Amino acid sequence: MDGITGAELIRAAALLGxxxxxxxxxxxxxxxxxxxxxxxxxxxxxxxxxxGLLTRTMLVGQAVSESTGIYALVVALLLIxxxxx
Amino acid sequence: MEDLTxxxxxxxxLFGMRLTVNTETVFNTWLIMVALxxxxxxxxxxxxxxxxxxxxxxxxxxxxxxxxxxxxxxTTSRGYVPLVATMFVFLLLCNWLGIIPGLSEPxxxxxxxxxxxxxxFFLTHTAAIREKGIVAYLKDYCQPFxxxxxxxxxxxxxxxxxxxxxxxxxxxxxxxxxxxxxHMVYSLVLPPFLYVFFGLFVGTIQAFVFTMLTITYIxxxxx
Numbered sequence: 001m002d003g004i005t006g007a008e009l010i011r012a013a014a015l016l017g018x019x020x021x022x023x024x025x026x027x028x029x030x031x032x033x034x035x036x037x038x039x040x041x042x043x044x045x046x047x048x049x050x051x052g053l054l055t056r057t058m059l060v061g062q063a064v065s066e067s068t069g070i071y072a073l074v075v076a077l078l079l080i081x082x083x084x085x
Numbered sequence: 086m087e088d089l090t091x092x093x094x095x096x097x098x099l100f101g102m103r104l105t106v107n108t109e110t111v112f113n114t115w116l117i118m119v120a121l122x123x124x125x126x127x128x129x130x131x132x133x134x135x136x137x138x139x140x141x142x143x144x145x146x147x148x149x150x151x152x153x154x155x156x157x158x159x160t161t162s163r164g165y166v167p168l169v170a171t172m173f174v175f176l177l178l179c180n181w182l183g184i185i186p187g188l189s190e191p192x193x194x195x196x197x198x199x200x201x202x203x204x205x206f207f208l209t210h211t212a213a214i215r216e217k218g219i220v221a222y223l224k225d226y227c228q229p230f231x232x233x234x235x236x237x238x239x240x241x242x243x244x245x246x247x248x249x250x251x252x253x254x255x256x257x258x259x260x261x262x263x264x265x266x267x268h269m270v271y272s273l274v275l276p277p278f279l280y281v282f283f284g285l286f287v288g289t290i291q292a293f294v295f296t297m298l299t300i301t302y303i304x305x306x307x308x
Contacts, residue, residue, distance in 0.1 A: 060301070063294035067247045070254035077257070 010083065018079040025072020032065040110194040117178045117191070146170070157300045158307070165303065168208070172201065173296040180256060180288025184280045190288075192256045195249070198295075202249035205299040206241075213306035248298055255291045259283030 040058035044051050096105040128143035136144060150170035151163065158165060176192065183190040191197045214222050226237045263283060267276045 056297075059290055060294055060297050063251065063290065064298070067251050070251050070258075073254045073258050074250060077261075 007084075014079045014083040018076040021072050021079065022076045025069055025075075029066045029069035033062045036062050036065065107194055107196060109189060110191045110197060113182055113188055113191045114179075114197065116188070117175065117182065120178060121174065146174070154300055157297075158304045165300070169296055169300055172299065173292055176201075176252070176292035176295055177289060180292055181284060183256075183260060183288075184284040190256050190260065192252055193260055195253045198249035198252040199245075201295070202245045205248065205302065206245045208299075209302045209306045210241075212303050216307040244302060248295060248302075252291050252295050255287055259287055 036058055040054050043054050047054075094105050095108050096103060098104075125143070128139045131137075132140060147166075147170060150173065151166050154166045154169045155161065155163070179190055179192045179197065182188050183193070210222075213225075217225075226234045228237070259279075260283070263276060263279045266279055270276075
């Protein structure tokens, strides 16, 4: 029986960690961006004249709240492509 | 799949230092610079009272950026408009370049967003010192009280990291998803839609967000 070597174990752990990082990391930005979009819809419904300004502000706010998700993506990419075991 | 994160490089010795040039990124960046130069030449050739379509488009764009920048900075000076307008159109073409087969986005390489982010960092702090004076600028770090100064410094440095990693992560993530899906469906049917979504839509939004955040950082710093 060959058994599992240490390098394979490290590789498996890195791939598993990448999946976990991306999966949990996507929860926060998903909720946050949805919340921002919902509030922006409400505001546009109440005040349609300011739709351009509201959309612009919403997009910038969403992109900022997205950054934690992007950090998770960068960590996942590092785990996949840099950790060779 | 292995070539996803590999970047073409060329390294050489100079004065005892090892220098590495990312040839693909540099080539694509120069390509965009040439394209921008040609576009602006076309737009400003034979300026008239009754503009031709190219001139009209350029006027619309410059007018929009002018209004946006001065509204966000709450000033009447036009000092930052050229930089902001150039940054947006450069990033826009960078993010759109990936939809041309054989070329890749320069923003997919962390060096491009990071250098633009560091440029924005120095610009912000120079503007703050020039606007408020060195004493008031340094005093701002001691808000709300003196012990918080290290945290404020870290916060300023984190802005550079977050703004550049956001652009880099979005573009690289889009490129990887396109590569993975193309690999799965043998480049049939789906990839064009993904190129439109990740290349055109996300690329436009991220270029706008990068520009907008740079203006916002400046406007927060000079107030």
